[in-house]
Amino acid sequence: MSTLPAAGPARLIARTVEIPEAVAADLLTLIPAATPASQVCSWVRHGEGLVGWGSALDFATRGSDRFAQAADWWREVCSAAVVRDDLARPGTGPIAFGSMAYAAASQDDSRLVVPSVVVGRRSGRAWLTTATVGEAVPATPELIPASDPSSPGEIAFADGPKTAAEWEIAVAEAVTRITRGDLDKVVLARALVAQGEQPIEPQWLLRRLAAAYANTWVFAVAGLVGATPEMLVRLDRGLATSRVLAGTIRRTGDDDHDLALAASLARSSKDLEEHEYAVRSVADSLARHCGSMNVPETPFVLHLPNVMHLATDVAGAVDDGSTSLELAASLHPSAAVCGTPTPAADALITELEGMDRGRYAGPVGWMDAAGDGEWGIGLRSGRLDEADPRTITLYAGCGIVAGSDPDDEVAESDAKFLPMRDALTARI
Numbered sequence: 001m002s003t004l005p006a007a008g009p010a011r012l013i014a015r016t017v018e019i020p021e022a023v024a025a026d027l028l029t030l031i032p033a034a035t036p037a038s039q040v041c042s043w044v045r046h047g048e049g050l051v052g053w054g055s056a057l058d059f060a061t062r063g064s065d066r067f068a069q070a071a072d073w074w075r076e077v078c079s080a081a082v083v084r085d086d087l088a089r090p091g092t093g094p095i096a097f098g099s100m101a102y103a104a105a106s107q108d109d110s111r112l113v114v115p116s117v118v119v120g121r122r123s124g125r126a127w128l129t130t131a132t133v134g135e136a137v138p139a140t141p142e143l144i145p146a147s148d149p150s151s152p153g154e155i156a157f158a159d160g161p162k163t164a165a166e167w168e169i170a171v172a173e174a175v176t177r178i179t180r181g182d183l184d185k186v187v188l189a190r191a192l193v194a195q196g197e198q199p200i201e202p203q204w205l206l207r208r209l210a211a212a213y214a215n216t217w218v219f220a221v222a223g224l225v226g227a228t229p230e231m232l233v234r235l236d237r238g239l240a241t242s243r244v245l246a247g248t249i250r251r252t253g254d255d256d257h258d259l260a261l262a263a264s265l266a267r268s269s270k271d272l273e274e275h276e277y278a279v280r281s282v283a284d285s286l287a288r289h290c291g292s293m294n295v296p297e298t299p300f301v302l303h304l305p306n307v308m309h310l311a312t313d314v315a316g317a318v319d320d321g322s323t324s325l326e327l328a329a330s331l332h333p334s335a336a337v338c339g340t341p342t343p344a345a346d347a348l349i350t351e352l353e354g355m356d357r358g359r360y361a362g363p364v365g366w367m368d369a370a371g372d373g374e375w376g377i378g379l380r381s382g383r384l385d386e387a388d389p390r391t392i393t394l395y396a397g398c399g400i401v402a403g404s405d406p407d408d409e410v411a412e413s414d415a416k417f418l419p420m421r422d423a424l425t426a427r428i
């Protein structure tokens with residue numbers, strides 16, 4: 001599955017040069033129109049981040065050791081690489097974008113992609129990284145805004161493996177199991193299948209998601225496209241940070257009413273309980289790699305256009321040399337996407353969801369040769385169908401605790417589908 005020759009690591013040649021910031025002012029427009037959907041890479045928020053296209057190297061793996069396999073592969077690639085990096089900052093030099101499967105048993109590959117071109121922008125600096133295997137000098141591409149992506153036309157939506165009504169029954173069953181004491185929390189997800197009249201271009205989705213959901217990380221890696229508000233872990237020169245989300249309320253569109261709802265969310269014992277499980281799972285896992293930690297006692301309310309979440313930013317100083325991908329491996333799956341206790345929640349997800357989550361709810365992001373990087377949770381996302389480019393499967397899930405109302409959870413999952421639904425239909 002790896003493109004590495006059996007004889008040893010492929011020799012990656014990577015070169016980073018500074019470019020005028022104005023050239024990278026709108027990163028998403030730089031991705032060429034003709035890029036195959038599977039080779040479009042993005043990690044962009046508030047106009048900063050990384051975009052990439054083309055494929056210098058591509059790694060695929062499966063199973064319970066998928067994180068270790070991916071981390072080993074990247075370490076080998078970087079140790080053999082020939083790098084010229086004029087900036088030497090997080091995100092410069094060779095970059096792997098990654099998208100890991102949620103479950104060890106998933107039939108979907110976990111992927112690391114090393115694009116042949118990466119453009120980055122951060123804190124007033126911008127850069128271009130080119131990467132090749134086997135050719136002495138990577139070609140320098142022309143960086144010009146691509147033409148507007150074309151619309152997929154009318155979109156038809158169909159149920160995933162379960163209808164909303166069937167999923168509601170699964171939620172009710174989860175509440176019964178929690179109430180009788182089998183577990184404390186489980187996150188159940190459902191899927192919708194969207195089909196356009198024309199191919200669905202990732203560039204079309206990315207530009208719309210970025211315009212509408214400014215507070216999220218707009219991502220694309222190997223056909224998984226979305227706008228996640230949840231940062232599983234960022235590692236930046238030894239400092240690890242994580243934004244934990246759990247506990248959700250839908251917005252109404254009326255600002256005064258939404259403020260009142262935000263206040264009620266911050267006091268809701270059901271949501272605070274759901275949130276506390278998620279914070280504890282992240283803080284406990286991160287503490288194993290950190291000398292000192294900062295875990296705020298009370299969450300804040302994160303406002304997004306479709307929903308509001310209880311949010312906690314956890315931070316720690318990493319003292320065991322772990323890379324960002326290794327940290328993501330030990331934080332995944334957090335109780336924000338799995339439940340508490342993890343083994344019982346995992347088993348109930350397998351029993352009740354009736355689907356393979358694929359890379360939805362798995363870590364998605366990027367890493368550099370030093371191991372710095374950002375790994376979000378692949379939420380508010382969809383998976384483009386490789387065989388049929390007009391089709392994308394959308395996913396949304398909800399944390400279920402003893403006080404959950406199945407009917408409300410269906411409405412919450414509908415609200416979590418909105419970013420992708422709106423990006424697909426041309427109304428934005």
Ligand SMILES: C=C(O[C@@H]1C=C(C(=O)O)C=C[C@H]1O)C(=O)O
Nearest residue numbers: 245246247248336396397398399
């Ligand atoms: C599982 C999802 O979202 C997660 C579940 C949340 C909740 O149940 O309140 C909130 C944020 C995410 O951690 C999703 O968007 O699919």
